[in-house]
Structure formats: C-alpha cells, structure tokens
Amino acid sequence: MIQLQHVCKTYGEGERAHHALRNVNLTINDGDVFGIIGASGAGKSTLVRCLNLLERPTEGSIIYDGRDITNLSGKALLELRAQVGMIFQNFSLFQQRTVLRNVTFPLELRGEKKEAREARAHELLELVGLADLAQRYPSQLSGGQQQRVAIARALANNPKVMLCDEATSALDPRTTASILQLLQNINRNLGVTLVVITHSLPVASKICNRVAVIDQGRIVEEGVTAKVFSDPQSPVTRELLSNDSLLVETEQNVEAGEAK
Ligand SMILES: Nc1ncnc2c1ncn2[C@@H]1O[C@H](COP(=O)(O)OP(=O)(O)OP(=O)(O)O)[C@@H](O)[C@H]1O
Ligand SMILES: [Mg+2]
Numbered sequence: 001m002i003q004l005q006h007v008c009k010t011y012g013e014g015e016r017a018h019h020a021l022r023n024v025n026l027t028i029n030d031g032d033v034f035g036i037i038g039a040s041g042a043g044k045s046t047l048v049r050c051l052n053l054l055e056r057p058t059e060g061s062i063i064y065d066g067r068d069i070t071n072l073s074g075k076a077l078l079e080l081r082a083q084v085g086m087i088f089q090n091f092s093l094f095q096q097r098t099v100l101r102n103v104t105f106p107l108e109l110r111g112e113k114k115e116a117r118e119a120r121a122h123e124l125l126e127l128v129g130l131a132d133l134a135q136r137y138p139s140q141l142s143g144g145q146q147q148r149v150a151i152a153r154a155l156a157n158n159p160k161v162m163l164c165d166e167a168t169s170a171l172d173p174r175t176t177a178s179i180l181q182l183l184q185n186i187n188r189n190l191g192v193t194l195v196v197i198t199h200s201l202p203v204a205s206k207i208c209n210r211v212a213v214i215d216q217g218r219i220v221e222e223g224v225t226a227k228v229f230s231d232p233q234s235p236v237t238r239e240l241l242s243n244d245s246l247l248v249e250t251e252q253n254v255e256a257g258e259a260k
Helices: 044-051 074-083 099-109 114-127 143-155 173-190 201-207 225-230 235-243 247-259
Strands: 002-011 018-028 033-037 059-064 084-088 161-165 193-197 210-215 218-224
Touching (some): 033 173, 044 161, 114 143, 143 161, 173 193
Parallel strands (some): 161 193
C-alpha cells in the first residue's frame, strides 16, 4: 500500500513560488490500477515523480507498506527506485544500446552477471512480445514496440509498483489498446500495482479500478472509476467529462483496435 499524507510540492521560492501539489492525501492499494487524471499543468507528473522521489515533497510524507520513505537517500533510495518501475510518454530508451542491452541496464547497475541478466532480459522480451527483436536499436522500432522495451526494462528488477506517465499518449488508438492490454496483464498476472497518469478519460475508464482527479495541485475527487465517471461529484470532473467530446469516438477506436 502506498499512502500520500499531506503532500505539498512547491517549485521556486517567494514571489516565484509555484504550488504544484497542495495537501495531497491518497491511498493506493496493492494490486490497484490507479488512475490520476487532470488537465495539463494540474500536477500529475509532479505527483508520480514524488512516488519514487524523482521529486522530493516540500511537506508531507510518502509511505510504502507503513514505512516512511520521504527522506531516504543513498543506497536505501536506490533500493526503493528498484522497487518502483517507471515508463514515460517518450519511451526514454538508450538510443545507443540494443533492445536487449536496454533491458539488461537496470541489472548491470545491480551488478548482475552477464549471463544471468541476459537470460532475464530474454524472459522479459518474451513477456512483452518482442523476443525476436533483441538485437535491434530503438530507432528501428515502432512507437508501440519501443514502449514494450521500456516496459520490459521497467520490470527488470521485479518492481511491486509501476508508474506510467502518459505511457500511451504518443501512440495511435490501436497501439494504445495493445499496450493497455499488456499493462493489464502485468497487473493481473504479475500483481504489479500500476499508477497511471493520463489526460485520456477512455484510457482511465478502460484500465483503472480507481481514479483521482487533480486540479491545480489538489485532489478534487477520488473513487471507483465507474462511479466517478457516471456520477461525478466535483465540477472539475464534470468539466473534464464534458470537454472530452472525443470520449465516445476514441473509445470506439480503442475497441476497434483491440478487435484486430
Ligand atoms: N521543475 C519545475 N520547476 C518549476 N515549475 C515546475 C517544475 N515542474 C513542473 N512545474 C510546474 O508545476 C505544475 C505542475 O506540473 P506537472 O508537470 O506536474 O503537470 P502535469 O499535470 O503533469 O501536466 P501535463 O499534463 O502537461 O504533463 C505546472 O504548472 C508546471 O509548470
Ligand atoms: Mg505531465
């Protein structure tokens, strides 16, 4: 279980201070696919970056399974990061490394032997459906394939949690559907808790069992996805839903992509 307690994050100081997170309280349970939705600039990325301490909260605590990790440093911080995988919109692969060596990278950092780490990487590439592409370079892959490599790399250390920051935003609807399916399998079969940032309500409604809506750094609504979307309590959620005129259309595209 991950708990955020009174988390605030302020960038800059004095007149230039920007309050990106304001008193955020959230509980993410083991096995959740937890969605964080909100407009651009609402604080979504800042929130997930606090979960692996890529950003330090200015105030408040981040608690994993009852252990306060907010002030970890050194080796303990590296160990925490190994427990928390992350994937991004732009895939963030190492362009000079083959697919295989992208996936072995986290294991190299841990000092694993070449044979062991390559065996593990092959296993992971199999899992994400890229067993044949181990020797290619990222530039020789489609966007969806690159995201699969990033997912394999994020899984290398057997994380309990994976943070997905707009992981499908750069992909077409059909590829989006296949990546969402892969993430869902990882959640169900490997028991990895997913925290999914998205500005796409169809993506959230497709895979998230719970969602939190964030607006100007505040959580304005949180709950079971179907309930939040069918009976939104906050004006911000209502506006997001009404602005999303593409909702129905995109959902249909996603369904169509999946059927192929
Ligand atoms: N390093 C930084 N220094 C100063 N301000 C920052 C920094 N990172 C983010 N911010 C500001 O904090 C606010 C929240 O940013 P964040 O990236 O968390 O938003 P977001 O919800 O992820 O937006 P998007 O959907 O566009 O990715 C924004 O106003 C942003 O300009
Ligand atoms: Mg962002």
